Amino acid sequence: MTTLTITLNGQPTPITAEPDTPLLWVLRGELHLNGTKFGCGMSLCGACTVHLDGEPVRACVTPVSAVGNANITTIEGLQGPEATALREAWTAIDVAQCGYCQSGQLMSACALLKKTPQPSDADIDAAMSGNACRCGTYPRIRAAIHQAAQARRG
Known part of the structure; x- marks a missing residue:
């Protein structure tokens, strides 16, 4: 397991996960942000859509290692x-x-x-x-x- 700090809804957020862990599992399982849904697990349905620096991405196929320094926005943090x-x-x-x-x-x-x-x-x-x-x-x-x-x- 690796400890990382991601920027989630504008806040630095420490997580512990393997680099290839899908972002969706971290959001729902570790951080208990259940607004982002699991649908298909194959990037086909869009239920797991989050923003990565403002761009919509499918969290079910985005490994935490791909997040880098980008800001992740979930439905819980969607503002404006x-x-x-x-x-x-x-x-x-x-x-x-x-x-x-x-x-x-x-x-x-x-x-x-x-x-x-x-x-x-x-x-x-x-x-x-x-x-x-x-x-x-x-x-x-x-x-x-x-x-x-x-x-x-x-």
């Missing part, structure tokens, strides 16, 4: 005007059905709005294509992203 607008739109449109995929959906949507403040349907489809929703709430997800973008524009 985009995150606020998305949460409000998610609630207003009643996006969540079962809710399991929602933290990953919000992480991907937030990264999109930070890069593309007024995304087109094609932008949304591309950014969200790695996030599966078993309940099929894709139209509501897209509508909520558009609503959040509109709210940010004013």
Whole structure:
């Protein structure tokens, strides 16, 4: 086992793990941050999406050794005007059905709005294509992203 210090949600956080341990296992098992979900374990569903220096990555296939000095943001630490607008739109449109995929959906949507403040349907489809929703709430997800973008524009 190796002891490392990662930057998690803006705070230095010591962890003890083998270098090849998936970040997801550290977040959920060692640090008890259960907002990041385990879905498929193969980077196919997006339930485990976190930000690594603002970029969405799949924590189930990201070894802790790949984190380096990057800042990891989980759903518990997601902040800022985009995150606020998305949460409000998610609630207003009643996006969540079962809710399991929602933290990953919000992480991907937030990264999109930070890069593309007024995304087109094609932008949304591309950014969200790695996030599966078993309940099929894709139209509501897209509508909520558009609503959040509109709210940010004013």
